[in-house]
Amino acid sequence: MLVTLYKCVLIVPEADQWIIERLGKFHTVLSLGLNILIPFLDVVAYKMSAKDQRVEIKNIDGITRDNAVVRVNAICFIRIADPQRATYGVENYLLAMKNLVVTTIRNAVGGMELDETLSNRDQLAIKLRVSMEEQMTD
Helix, strand or coil: CHHHHHHHEEEECCCEEEEEEECCEEEEEECCEEEECCCCCEEEEEEEECCCEEEEEEEEEEECCCCCEEEEEEEEEECCCCHHHHHHCCCCHHHHHHHHHHHHHHHHHHCCCHHHHHHCHHHHHHHHHHHHHHHHHC
């Protein structure tokens, strides 16, 4: 009886998002605080952080419009807004996000000349943010 009660009541910390599967299929994302589950049917399949995650991407080679090779480093901060899509929509969401950042930076650098890339880092960051928001919300 005590084991059943222990499996039935869960307390989700404020900085976490827990994904529940019922009989192997996505059921719900638990809200913060006290939650009641059906024992032996509901399982906590994934625990994800609701905090901002810092991802550092080093040594991205991009070719500018005037054929100069530029090496770019980037730091991205991401927060998972939809844990269901991050878990079931892609095999590894961090790797997918890194690849999206690399592709976006190469595309942005490819549309600029060398002088523009060195003097307009703020515009490059804005292009990156806008493009990332468009890609990740689709």
